[in-house]
Amino acid sequence: MATPLRIVIAKPGLDGHDRGAKVVARALRDAGHEVIYTGLRRTPEQIVRIAMDEDAQVVGLSSLSGAHGFLFPKVCELLREAGLDDIVVFGGGIIPERDRPELFEAGVAAIFGPGTTSTEMIEFLEGLEA
């Protein structure tokens, strides 16, 4: 068995919906990875701190509140400031197409919206290891 990736699944900001985040966490677990779920309503600062302390290689951000345009780039920026720019950030939730270019620009590596299969997501993450 390959060494599992350590993946933080986080819910930034004021957003009470985490069904999607939990489904993603479970799918990644079933693909053989170690998933740390942060719980709801974490600040970008807390998420970066968690990623650092847990020695994560990947951070997944889930947002359904509409505040992704602020929160996702903020997490990427704080990761860079902390010297953690080798951590891969991906996003999910309700992220309109028109908002995505800006998020990619800010450092988000991929966005998985509703309808994404877990296989697509896992292939993306496991492609990172190669």
Next chain:
Amino acid sequence: MDRRELARALSSSELITAPARTREPWRVLGVTGSPGVGKSCLVDRIVSNWLSRGEKVAILAIDPSSPVTGGALLGDRMRMASVDAGDNVYFRSIATRNLPGGIPARLNRMVDLLVHEGWTRIIIETVGSGQSEIRIVAVADRLLLVEGPARGDVIQAEKAGVLELADLIVVNKSDLDGADRVADEIRLSLNLSGNEPAPVILCSAETGHGIGELISILDSLPPVRGPAIARARERLLAAHQESLLLHPDFSDVLKSLTEGDISIEDALSILQRG
């Protein structure tokens, strides 16, 4: 070593060069008990208390890996609000990676490193699978067993094992009915065993009742409680297991074993060759 270097080093025992720690003064608290008794919430209370008196507290929370896929969902952290801020607290989720006893082989070295880096209190929260978890005494200086009300027959559930090795037994959820009775049953069982019984106290992680008493008992416990030979045995077994796991041929042997090419006896003789 900064925080990030510490986090990296904890990922791999090969990166840990810290000397083996001394056992005095005590620093390492093991917290065990069945799922749902409130270990994480109780640990959150203990952490807040220690932080407020100036300790540097590290928490190592262990959760099971899937025996099928090797994956793990590590969720203890979300129950502990006190751990995501401040320089004096460090929280790390650890997957068992399918080791018997639920204690990853490198745990002892992780604790050595944390002690060396100046962390004054280290809490290890076990998986919570009950009586098989005595391996924790190989690492912990103090063992706290958490019980709760409404678990049916406590004595039946515990039989022998952790109950005999615990330095302190806490019946959590004292705000609920039945906690008194569970505490009495445990006291009775311990008194019958004939040895100096471990203290049994009531507390509530929900309301904070009894937390102060818990903290002061932990501080005042005698240096070594419980049967020294049981602790030594677990330490020896843990060290032996670690040496098997770190053997360069371990994965090859495991693969041959899986495919039926060699027997368990062959596997052991290869791994014990040195």
